[in-house]
Amino acid sequence: MTDLLALMAGLAQLSIIAVGGGSAVLGDMHRLIVEEHGWMDDASFARSYALAQASPGPNVLVVGVFGWHVAGPLGLLGATIAMCGPAGLLALGFSTMRARLTGAIWLRRIERGMVPVALGLVTASALLLGETALATWGNLPLVAMGLTAATAGFVFLTKASPLWMLGGGAVLGILLLG
Amino acid sequence: MSPTAKNLFTAYFQVGISSFGGANAWARRMLVEKRGWLTDREFAERLGLGQVLPGPNAMNTAIIVGHGFCGVRGAAAAVAGLFAGPLIILSMLCLLYDRFGHLGVVRGALAGVASAAAGMMLGTAFKLVRGARPSAPMVAIGLTALGLALWRLPLPWIILGLAPLGILAAYLEARR
Numbered sequence: 001m002t003d004l005l006a007l008m009a010g011l012a013q014l015s016i017i018a019v020g021g022g023s024a025v026l027g028d029m030h031r032l033i034v035e036e037h038g039w040m041d042d043a044s045f046a047r048s049y050a051l052a053q054a055s056p057g058p059n060v061l062v063v064g065v066f067g068w069h070v071a072g073p074l075g076l077l078g079a080t081i082a083m084c085g086p087a088g089l090l091a092l093g094f095s096t097m098r099a100r101l102t103g104a105i106w107l108r109r110i111e112r113g114m115v116p117v118a119l120g121l122v123t124a125s126a127l128l129l130g131e132t133a134l135a136t137w138g139n140l141p142l143v144a145m146g147l148t149a150a151t152a153g154f155v156f157l158t159k160a161s162p163l164w165m166l167g168g169g170a171v172l173g174i175l176l177l178g
Numbered sequence: 179m180s181p182t183a184k185n186l187f188t189a190y191f192q193v194g195i196s197s198f199g200g201a202n203a204w205a206r207r208m209l210v211e212k213r214g215w216l217t218d219r220e221f222a223e224r225l226g227l228g229q230v231l232p233g234p235n236a237m238n239t240a241i242i243v244g245h246g247f248c249g250v251r252g253a254a255a256a257v258a259g260l261f262a263g264p265l266i267i268l269s270m271l272c273l274l275y276d277r278f279g280h281l282g283v284v285r286g287a288l289a290g291v292a293s294a295a296a297g298m299m300l301g302t303a304f305k306l307v308r309g310a311r312p313s314a315p316m317v318a319i320g321l322t323a324l325g326l327a328l329w330r331l332p333l334p335w336i337i338l339g340l341a342p343l344g345i346l347a348a349y350l351e352a353r354r
Contacts, residue, residue, distance in 0.1 A: 017334050021235040023299060028333050047285070050292035055271050057194055057264025058201045060234035064265065068272040076269060080261070087233020088241060092253055094231055095245040109352065111230045113344030116316040117337060118229060120323025123303040127328060130296035136289035144293040151297025156304040163198055165294045173290025178283040 004071035006037065008082035011063055015086040019114060022060035022083065024121040027128045029066070039070050042135040049129060050136075053166060060084065126152075140176060147172060181215055183248045183255040189213055190240055190259030195267070201236035201260065209243065216243070236260065315347040 010032040018025045026049075033039050040048070048069060052062035060083055067079025101107050130148040137144040151165040181189070189208050197204040202225060209216045216224070224246070228239030237257055244256030278284050312320065319340055326336045 014333075016232050017337060018232045018234070019230070019337055021229065022233070025333055027327060027330065031330070046292045047279075047288045050288040050295060051271055051275055052268065053198075053291050053295040053298075054288070055264060055268045056196060056198050057268065058197070058234050058236040058260065060237065061261075061264055061268055064268050065272060068269075073269060076265070076272065080265065084234060084237055084257075084261075087231065088237060088257065091228070091231050091233065091238040091241040092245065092250065094227070095242045095253065098227070098242070109348040110345055111226065112348035112351070113346070114230050114341060115310050115344070116312055116320035116347070117323045117340045117344050119303055119307055119310065120320040121327050121333070121336070122299065122306070123320075124324050124327030126296050126299035126303055129299065130293065133289065133292035133296055136285070136292055144289070147290065147293040148297040148300065151294040152300035152304065153297075155298050155301025161198075162294075162298045162301075165298065166198070166291050169290035169294030170287040171290065173286035173288070173293075174283050175286070177286035177289055 001071070003037070003039065004067070004075050004078055007033070007039070007067060007070050007075070008078050011079055011082040012086050015083050016090060018087065019118050019121070021118075021122070022058075022063070023125045023129075024118065026062075026125040029063070030128065030132065033066055039066070042132055044069070046129070046132045046136050049132075054170075136177075138177065143172070143176060181213070181247055181252075183244075183251045185213075186244050186247060186252050187255040187259040189215075190244075190256045191263055194260045195263035197236075197264075202239065205236060205239060205243075215247070313347065313351045315350065316344070319344050319347060 014025045014028055030045060034042060034045050048065040049062050052059070052065050055061065061080065063079040063083040064076040067075035067077070071078065133148070134141045134144050147169050151162070151169065154160070154165050155162050193201055193204045193208050206221050210218055210221050224242045225235070225239050227242055228235045231238045237260065240256040240260050241253045244252035244254070248255070275284070307320070323336055323340055
């Protein structure tokens, strides 16, 4: 229970600084869960993320898997609420003011100015996640890197569903590691 | 045609249970193509705001869309719909994982999904950069954010330090 409260407190803080979405703070979640509290190791962290990817829903639900790992079903719900609640209230407040602000030049500049910061952070999170995923591949890190690079290229260059690459990755993992 | 809170819940419930690999693409499909509640441009504006605000993009967008149609009730309905299905499905997956997670087949599959998911995020980031058409100062700010994050500097420091520069770059860009 203490663990769940500590997890929720950490996630609630990340909630309001997660500009660029939940995945922008994946590195900070790693710091909180693996490095600070030692609730799971690198490989379980990466597998938790994969479990969330294998489920439909917003990407942020990965925190539910962390919560489940720390405190079961209650943890899943608690972690999701902690990660979504503060930002959700902020979005609601913003949405209420938005009608009055629409068209304000300064708001448009702020929105535009935050774009490069957000994109830099999302890219960093993707790379850190790829690095973390290496831990699940044992002595085949090159295969993992190739899979990550191939998927990045697939998503960047085509409009086809990324499900093909997620499914293909799963099959590759089963064949080589299973 | 303007949806009721109940309509919003139903639509977002369908978005939630079908959205493998992130909800935004599926939300656009539902709101713009299937229901015709928003034009592409209107959806893009709401999505942009959802991304600028901190927190999960898909949830923020659902709040802004729901609030725009039906106030606080609409926002609550959209968010509840978006999360209800996935939370139940994810609970079942966690249960299964606790029981079968030690099997090599499961571990292999999840390793593959983890590496592919990292690539999916990376490819999406590249797409967003291409769509943003950044000026040179913007690129420099983005690369600085990337470098500092890889160097594990805590996120609030990065945002507080670079946000003013980003806004300045946005003003310079507009003056040209």
